[in-house]
Amino acid sequence: MxxxxxxxxxxxxxxxxxxxxxxxxxxxxxxxxxxxxxxxxxxxxxxxxxxxxxxxxxxxxTEREFEVDDWVYLKLQPYKQHSMHKNEFHKLSQRYYGSFQVIEKVRNVAYKLKLPTTARIHNVFHVSLLKKKLGNTVLVEPQLPRITDPENPKWEPMAMLEKRIFRKNSAATT
Known part of the structure; x- marks a missing residue:
């Protein structure tokens, strides 16, 4: 209409x-x-x-298409996925994880992956989040990032190793 x-x-x-x-x-x-x-x-x-x-x-x-039993890398974005651990420095965190095997082609743009049993995320992903694995020389994080622990959501230092004194405007600050 x-x-x-x-x-x-x-x-x-x-x-x-x-x-x-x-x-x-x-x-x-x-x-x-x-x-x-x-x-x-x-x-x-x-x-x-x-x-x-x-x-x-x-x-x-770019048109991306994968076959069943292909190996792919998975792009996860922790700042968009609420179940993933949020890193303070998003730019420095891993972009791709894997490699994972394609189990099934759900639609033209959606694929089901064989994730580890410890993964607590859905196993169907859009084609834009997948990258085909070519060769064996690419270094990627083999494990998926951990899920946020509700009991201990923040990182805390175990011990202070060094201490410095900075002088700013003639006043000592630590």
Whole structure:
């Protein structure tokens, strides 16, 4: 349903091209020609915008497809997944974990992975979170990150190893 039809309750009227000299009134003839020129300009601009958007999409888009029994790496984002342990420094945390075996292709863009029995996350992932394992030289974190412990959610130091004194504006601070 078009927005016009949703708003007014009926389909928009169709606009047919104007054949020149169909009317004896010069003003009507001029308005119809300018309307046809405007419609042609709008269609051309819509086509240019569509092709520009397709170009931006195609520049970064890669088709990914995996087969059953393929090995893949899994991208987990702890700042988006609430069940994962939140690291203070997201930029320094691991990006990919694994490798894990593909068990089943659920849809064109969703795959079920064989996760360890200790994993407490769902085993179906979108294709954008998977990366195919190529070779054996890539170093990745083999274990999934731990789940946040509700009894001890914060890290605490066991002991202080060193102490320094910094001088700032002639005052000693530790």
């Amino acid at each position: 078009s927005t016009f039809q949703a708003l007014y309750g009926y389909a928009p009227p169709s606009i047919i091209l104007y054949l020149s000299s169909c009317t004896s009134v010069a003003l009507v003839d001029q308005q119809q020609k300018s309307r046809d020129a405007l419609l042609a300009t709008i269609k051309r601009n819509m086509q240019l915008a569509r092709s520009r958007m397709n170009g931006f999409y195609d520049k970064k888009h």
